[in-house]
Amino acid sequence: GEFERAAAIGEELLEDDPHHRLLNRMLGADLYIAGHRERGSEILRHCIALTEIDPLLGEAERADEIATLYHLMRDEVSAISGYERAIEADPLNAHAYEGLILIHRGRGEIGLADHWLQVALRRELELPLVTGEDRIEEAFEPEPATTARKATGELAKSRERRSKWWNFLKR
Numbered sequence: 596g597e598f599e600r601a602a603a604i605g606e607e608l609l610e611d612d613p614h615h616r617l618l619n620r621m622l623g624a625d626l627y628i629a630g631h632r633e634r635g636s637e638i639l640r641h642c643i644a645l646t647e648i649d650p651l652l653g654e655a656e657r658a659d660e661i662a663t664l665y666h667l668m669r670d671e672v673s674a675i676s677g678y679e680r681a682i683e684a685d686p687l688n689a690h691a692y693e694g695l696i697l698i699h700r701g702r703g704e705i706g707l708a709d710h711w712l713q714v715a716l717r718r719e720l721e722l723p724l725v726t727g728e729d730r731i732e733e734a735f736e737p738e739p740a741t742t743a744r745k746a747t748g749e750l751a752k753s754r755e756r757r758s759k760w761w762n763f764l765k766r
Contacts, residue, residue: 602626616645620660624667639664655685662694671698689720696725 605622609615619642627635643661646652652660662677675698681691692715699708715722 602629602631614645616642616649619645620664623664627667636668639668653684655681655688655691658684659688659691659694662691666694666698671702674698687718687720689715689722692720693722693724696722700725 602625605618608618619638623635623638623642627639643664646657646660658677658681662674662681665677666674675695678691678694681688692711695711696708
């Protein structure tokens with residue numbers, strides 16, 4: 596219920612420092628997820644430009660962060676390219692493998708998803724978002740319309756799954 600107020604504060608802070616990369620990322624993601632797609636995309640694209648030139652980031656971290664922002668905006672082609680760039684820079688970047696697997700599974704490209712999963716497993720990487728019991732895809736499986744939430748425990752599990760998704764996107 597405080598989203599509008601938080602967004603207003605974020606935009607005020609950006610007036611003081613329009614090139615603050617993390618503030619742009621937070622505000623852009625919040626706006627985009629809340630349905631303000633055009634404004635959120637505008638801010639996220641500015642964040643991508645800032646990320647590309649940030650001298651404090653290594654190539655793998657830079658590519659992974661950019662790919663994640665494209666993934667958030669549902670620009671799958673750019674996200675795939677970014678995650679592949681991150682893996683090229685750091686073949687042990689588990690987050691980039693998870694991103695590729697999630698995108699390819701979401702597109703129904705199971706062969707490609709399995710390819711990236713096998714590469715990651717050969718490198719002995721842990722991929723809890725795509726292989727664990729609480730893998731991230733389960734966070735988006737729709738509940739039957741006739742089934743209401745039965746207990747507080749079920750609501751807590753739902754929040755935990757959404758939290759995992761948000762943590763994935765924040766990287």
